[in-house]
Amino acid sequence: MFAKYFEEYQIGESWQSKGRTITEADIVNFASLSGDWYPLHTDAEYARQTPFQQRIAHGLLVLSVGSGLLHFEPGIVVAFYSMDEVRFYHPTFIGDTIHVNLEVTELTGHKNETGLVTVRQQLVKQTEEEVATSKVKILVNKK
Template structure:
């Protein structure tokens, strides 16, 4: 769906939550193939059984990618991703875990380029138990209405 949400339209403390998505073994195998990260923590069930978590864990970068994708349900024609900051992997995600994402607007500030503002979204990813597993700040570069 296409939309136009300008800098002025974003409200502090506004939030949205996604539906859930279950992480599968196929997700992990495909991500390993795409990234070249075949570390045993993700791929070797026998070795993982000897480790503290006792099972394979999803790549942090997989959870980040899936979480970001889960939030991309609209195409905003007047804003774009400026970057991500303060990415943290808080707890492991295992095969069969279901994650959902909450996005909250936490900051708005002027951009050095006239006609634009920066909007910071705090992205929190939770597992099915409500445990925070990943978080980051997503920075958006948004057009201002005055220039539209």
């Protein structure tokens, strides 16, 4: 999605990523990297006693995987500028496959021949349940 110069985007334009299945290894590796060993994510016996009845992926892991499903073209993308209004709606379990839907909602010129592309980001799993949403701004170059 982020492979075009600022002037090439249009409000309302949308894009869908490929899918990615969340694995137990993803959760363990993320817990190791982040230090977040909360038992809802890492302790199967604990998680069985919760309303989810099984381990769930960390919310930040889900957002990170979503970011990895996007395409950021070097030389065009300057920076990941911001993420606001993050909401989590449904859990992501081991074995769920998520993808990202983006819709351009705002285009704002910025300094130094750059512009901000604002998108509504939706993370959706194979059941079509919305897992999370956010407003993301990417700083891209102008032509």
